[in-house]
Amino acid sequence: MIKIAPSILSADFARLGEEIRMVEAAGADYIHVDVMDGHFVPNLTMGPPVVASIRKVATKPLDVHLMISPVDPYIEAFAQAGSDIITVHAEATHHLDRTLNLIKEYGKKAGVSINPATPVSAIENVMHLVDMVLVMSVNPGFGGQSFIPHSLNKVRQVREMINRQDRPIELQVDGGVKPDNIAKIAEAGANVFVAGSAIFSQPDYRAVMDSMHKNVRD
């Protein structure tokens, strides 16, 4: 069974609470929150106060994707704001093992992400620490970009790495995911799908998420 994590980056920020209620009612499994710092990625979004506000509205787990560097000084604030899963980039920290342990010290699920140009070997030695691996299928920074086809090979490689572990680890894909490409991404081994523009650009959120589920099953 796949999980869908709508990225609120493409939501109407003036109506954020309502947008979250609507995607949850439409079948969202996680709420994906994209945090950008204008340094690790060329865009700025939101910080811990916004996560804390969302926490009061959301009933589903908050899947917080940190695209920030340095990241360690902000883990505590994002944990206390009510994040459930905190994902950091392998490229954003010199000491990935330390960063992931820090997330776990706050009792949160730890995710690790790799950019399109980063080989999967970058996370080989931290697999025992993570609850989720996020394979970026666009260069992070903006919603609405096209899926990079080569990412499928990396999803397959990460799926093999996960299968060698003795416990479940989620495999998430983020960037350019749409109803018409979700089937092949699922076939490559992903089970959690982030989708921003594909969902929020449409009037009927449930219709988009239903067609994502249906296309994976067909």
Ligand code: DX5
């Ligand atoms: C990109 C973000 C994504 C983005 C996805 O830097 O991490 O979560 O919002 O947006 P779409 O689904 O429009 O590619």
Ligand code: ZN
């Ligand atoms: Zn994201």
